[in-house]
Amino acid sequence: MxxxxxxxxxxxxxxxxxxxxxxxxxxxxxxxxxxxxxASTLAHAREQMNREEGDVGSVPIPGSVKGMLKxxxxxxxxxxxxxxxxxxxxxxxxxRTGVRLYEALIAKxxxxxxxxxxxxxxxxxxxxxxxxxxxxVDALESLGADPxxxxxxADLAGVVGSGALKVITDPxxxxxxxxNAMLTIELTDNAAWELLIKLADDGGHANIGSSFTHALTxxxxxxNTIRSLLARELGVSGH
Amino acid sequence: xxxxxxxxxxxxxxLEKQQFTWKEMASRPMSKLDDDAFTRVRIILMxxxxxxxxxxxxxxxRFDKRLxxxxxxxxxxxxxxxxxxxxxxxxxxxxxxxxxxxxxxxxEVTAAVAQNEPDPYQAQxxxxxxxxxxxxxxxxxxxxxxxxxxxANNILQGYTDLVPGRKTSEHHRAPESDLRENYDxxxxxxxxxxxxxxxxxxxxxxxxxxxxxxxxxxxPVARMLYAEIASVEEQHVTQYGSLMDPAESLMEKWxxxxxxxxxxxxxxxxxxxxxxxxxxxxxxxxxxxGHLNMxxxxxxxxxxxxxxxxxxxxxxxxxxxxSQRDFVRKVLAEETDLRTSGSAYVPKEQESPLxxxxxxxxxxxxxxxxxxxxxxxxTPGTELNRKTP
Numbered sequence: 312m313x314x315x316x317x318x319x320x321x322x323x324x325x326x327x328x329x330x331x332x333x334x335x336x337x338x339x340x341x342x343x344x345x346x347x348x349x350a351s352t353l354a355h356a357r358e359q360m361n362r363e364e365g366d367v368g369s370v371p372i373p374g375s376v377k378g379m380l381k382x383x384x385x386x387x388x389x390x391x392x393x394x395x396x397x398x399x400x401x402x403x404x405x406x407r408t409g410v411r412l413y414e415a416l417i418a419k420x421x422x423x424x425x426x427x428x429x430x431x432x433x434x435x436x437x438x439x440x441x442x443x444x445x446x447x448v449d450a451l452e453s454l455g456a457d458p459x460x461x462x463x464x465a466d467l468a469g470v471v472g473s474g475a476l477k478v479i480t481d482p483x484x485x486x487x488x489x490x491n492a493m494l495t496i497e498l499t500d501n502a503a504w505e506l507l508i509k510l511a512d513d514g515g516h517a518n519i520g521s522s523f524t525h526a527l528t529x530x531x532x533x534x535n536t537i538r539s540l541l542a543r544e545l546g547v548s549g550h
Numbered sequence: 551x552x553x554x555x556x557x558x559x560x561x562x563x564x565l566e567k568q569q570f571t572w573k574e575m576a577s578r579p580m581s582k583l584d585d586d587a588f589t590r591v592r593i594i595l596m597x598x599x600x601x602x603x604x605x606x607x608x609x610x611x612r613f614d615k616r617l618x619x620x621x622x623x624x625x626x627x628x629x630x631x632x633x634x635x636x637x638x639x640x641x642x643x644x645x646x647x648x649x650x651x652x653x654x655x656x657x658e659v660t661a662a663v664a665q666n667e668p669d670p671y672q673a674q675x676x677x678x679x680x681x682x683x684x685x686x687x688x689x690x691x692x693x694x695x696x697x698x699x700x701x702a703n704n705i706l707q708g709y710t711d712l713v714p715g716r717k718t719s720e721h722h723r724a725p726e727s728d729l730r731e732n733y734d735x736x737x738x739x740x741x742x743x744x745x746x747x748x749x750x751x752x753x754x755x756x757x758x759x760x761x762x763x764x765x766x767x768x769x770p771v772a773r774m775l776y777a778e779i780a781s782v783e784e785q786h787v788t789q790y791g792s793l794m795d796p797a798e799s800l801m802e803k804w805x806x807x808x809x810x811x812x813x814x815x816x817x818x819x820x821x822x823x824x825x826x827x828x829x830x831x832x833x834x835x836x837x838x839x840g841h842l843n844m845x846x847x848x849x850x851x852x853x854x855x856x857x858x859x860x861x862x863x864x865x866x867x868x869x870x871x872x873s874q875r876d877f878v879r880k881v882l883a884e885e886t887d888l889r890t891s892g893s894a895y896v897p898k899e900q901e902s903p904l905x906x907x908x909x910x911x912x913x914x915x916x917x918x919x920x921x922x923x924x925x926x927x928x929t930p931g932t933e934l935n936r937k938t939p
Contacts, residue, residue, distance in 0.1 A: 321583045323704040325930035331708030332930055334875070339927050342713035342882070348924030350696050350933070353771055356921045360770035477641060483578075 315485060367463045370397045375455025388454055389515035396454060398507055400462030403447035405500060406440050408472050412496060413437035415479045416489055423486045429540060436533050443526045450511075450519045472496065487544035494541055497534040504530050562839025565623060570630040578826075579640035582647075585824055587654065587707040588871045592818045592831070593638045594655045595752055599814050600632035602751030606807050610800045617800070620848055624841050631834055638827065643705075645763040646694045646772075650705040652756050653690060656683035657710055659752060661874035661881075663745045666866050672742055672793055674895055675730050676749065677881045678888060679786055684878060685715035686779050689919040692926040697769055701932045709873035712928035716886050718919035721782045722912055724904035727890040728788040735795040735802065740809065740863040743794070747810040748869075750790040757783035774918035792893075801849050805860045808842040817868035 325332040346352075370393040389395070417433045420426030451458040478484055478492035504527045511520035580589055607621045607628070639648065657680055664676035691702035691712050702712060733742050757780055764776030798806070815835035822828035846857040889901035929936045 319584055322586060322707045323583055325703060325708070328708035331873075332703075335703070335708065335711055335928070336930065338711050338879070339713055339929075343927050344923065344925045345714040345717060346920045346924045346926075350924070350926075352921050352924035353696050356771050356916065357769070364770070481641060483640075 315487075367466060370400075370462050371457055371460045373455035374457065391514060392454060395510055395514045395516065395519075396451065396456045397462045397464045398510055399447055399451050399454075399456070400458075400460065401464035401468045402503060402507055403444060403451065403458060404461065404465035405468045405472070405503070406444040406447060408469065408476070409440040409496065409500070410437055410444065412472075412476060412479055412493065413440060415476075416493060419479065419484070419486060419489050425544065426486050429486075432536060432540075436536065439529050439533065443529070446522060446526055450522065453519065454516075471499075485544075487541060490537060490541040490544055493537050494534075497530070497537050501527075501530050501534050560836075560839050561843050562841075563833075563836040565627065565840055565844060568627045568837045568840060570627075570634065575630055575633045576637050577634075580638050580824065580827065582640050582642050582705075587651075587705065587709055588658075589822065589824050589827060590639070590651050590705075591655050591658060591871060592822060593635055593827075594652055594755075595659055596814060596818060596831075596834075597632060597636040597639075598655075598752040598755035599748065599811055600628055600635055601755050601758070602747075603628045603807060603811060604632065605751075605754065606803065610804055613800055616852060617804075617848070620844060624844065627837060627841075631837065634830065635834075638830075644698060644700075645766065646690065646698060647700065647702075647705050649690050649760070649763070650687065650694060650702045652759060653683055653687035654706055654710050655752065656680065656756060657687060657878065658871070658874055659869060660749060661877050662870045662872075663749060664881075665874075665877060666869075667742060667745055668739050668866075669733060669742050671731055672733060672745065675789065675793060676745070677885055678890075678895060679749075679753075679789060680878065681716045681881060681886060681888075682718070682721050682782060682786070684711075684882070685718050685721075685919075686782070688712055688714050688926075688928075689718050689775065689779070689923050691928060692923040693772055693775055695926070695928075695932045695934075696922060697772055699932060699934065701930065701935075702928070703930060709875070711875060711878065714923070715882060716888075718779065718782065719913055719917045720889075720909070721785065722778075722905070722909045723785060723890060724902055724908045725785075725788065726892055727902045727905050728785045728792075730789055730792045730893050732793055732795045735798050735860075738795070740861055741865050743806045744810040744813050744865070746790060746793040747807050748814060750787060750794070751810075753783055753786040753790055757787055771918050771921050774916070775922055778918050799853070801845075801853055802860050804845050805842075805849060805857055808838065808845045809861050811838040812842050813865065814869065817871070820868050821871045 321327070373388070373392075373396065413433055413436055417430055417437065420429045420433060448458040475492040475496050479489045504523060508520045508523050508527060511517070511523065580593060582590075604625055607625050611618045611621045643651070660676050660680040660683065664673050664680060667673040667676060687702070687710065694700050694702050706712070733746065735743070760776050760780035760783060764773060764780055767773050767776065794803075812835065815831055815838050819828060819831035819835050822831055849855065849857050849860075887898045888895050889898050890896065890905070891900055891902040926933065
């Protein structure tokens with residue numbers, strides 16, 4: 312499989328049909344916008360709807376504190392535990408999807424001339440992501456939270472990741488294009504683990520924070536690996 | 551072109567040989583970047599035709615036990631034809647980009663049909679509808695630019711203009727003024743019957759597409775825009791559907807639909823430039839000939855009539871898949887201010903008061919098509935690409 316992007320008949324640009332473009336632009340001059348204003352009209356409508364709309368959903372109440380007052384709940388589980396549960400849920404969802412993303416990337420690498428030798432490295436990362444997933448399951452369970460629930464941030468992590476998922480699973484994309492999508496995933500993952508450790512520490516859960524430091528180190532290694540694999544695929548010098 | 555009788559001499563592929571595998575149905579899609587925009591136009595149009603073939607045949611089957619088995623057999627093939635066609639749209643089209651392509655279909659195909667249509671009232675109806683789809687394109691192009699930061703012309707490829715038409719906010723009419731006069735099945739040309747079936751099917755799929763993807767948007771104005779335009783597409787289905795003669799029997803409607811499918815595939819096969827997709831159109835043309843012949847045989851058995859009574863007459867040229875810019879601009883210049891009162895086309899001032907009343911309420915809490923397009927003038931490379939001095 313060699314799917315390096317080549318020069319070809321890409322029809323999308325205005326320069327592909329200069330005569331048509333000239334006619335279109337002239338016609339816009341003849342028939343301009345019929346509603347006064349500019350893009351700020353859309354921004355105002357969005358602002359108003361942001362004020363009016365409800366939220367995505369809630370963080371499920373941990374089984375261990377069901378029926379307790381919020382103040383008692385905070386006392387047992389630390390400062391603002393729902394935020395920590397939401398973000399732990401987000402990381403769990405992200406790592407779980409990450410396992411699947413690496414499985415798709417491994418399939419793509421297997422089909423590429425340059426990809427087969429990357430498979431052991433990618434498989435190692437896939438296994439790391441799976442181990443991180445269980446780390447998060449343990450953390451949620453230690454708070455009495457349900458690791459099978461989809462928290463609001465977990466839900467949104469799925470929405471954010473859906474583009475990368477499409478690029479990596481598309482059989483038409485090449486390894487560099489898929490690695491590029493994976494880079495955005497790993498960059499996010501890195502920053503998110505850092506933040507999560509701080510959040511756990513601030514919430515009075517230093518044990519959880521410290522259990523994550525090794526995962527953060529591994530994620531930093533993943534990021535560097537994906538960054539250098541991408542550079543290698545693109546033929547960037549020094550790789 | 552020849553009459554359909556010429557086409558009918560060809561028996562096409564027998565139904566039992568119309569076979570598929572899952573893999574070929576879900577095979578390599580078109581290229582969003584490297585295929586000509588009219589390849590995508592044909593894909594979307596034919597998906598609409600096949601979806602309508604299923605829809606119409608399900609309705610027919612509800613009314614006549616004798617038709618249920620042959621219709622079920624043909625529908626099995628048409629389901630798979632529909633899949634093979636619709637799966638040609640590549641997944642790198644965002645739903646909004648696909649929407650731009652749907653509107654390009656509505657404009658370019660309806661404009662081609664309007665010029666080929668011999669019945670003046672029916673032709674007027676196509677011109678009336680196309681100015682509305684033309685405006686939808688402009689509003690959606692503004693949405694694409696202002697939501698995703700993308701240029702609609704990446705999809706349109708310079709074939710279709712991007713300026714306001716008849717304002718979308720004024721398309722919302724009372725149902726009484728969406729109904730049209732129908733053709734008379736005994737006097738109408740075959741092409742008139744085919745056009746009505748074709749454009750009704752195309753608008754139906756546009757409506758269904760917007761209804762499916764509208765709620766997948768998070769942007770509140772995009773959600774409202776899809777709600778607004780889906781409603782107009784439902785009006786268009788009402789409008790175009792009423793062009794057909796309600797006195798046609800179930801069997802007659804079936805024959806017309808099969809003839810339309812043959813005509814549409816023949817048009818696609820004639821003009822397709824992508825060799826792989828051209829081969830698909832040719833294959834499906836042969837499949838449709840098989841369906842049409844089967845329908846004709848059943849018509850002879852059940853109605854004991856000659857199918858030529860329904861499908862007689864010659865056809866003009868194939869659907870012209872090309873930019874209809876000059877025609878559309880002429881219609882825009884002359885007919886943007888047309889409105890309806892009942893089934894009549896009238897000047898703006900004489901529009902039905904029922905429509906004005908309906909519109910007053912439905913537009914009263916904001917109009918997405920206005921919000922998104924405020925001050926929007928299309929520029930190559932998006933409005934952000936405008937170099938200010």
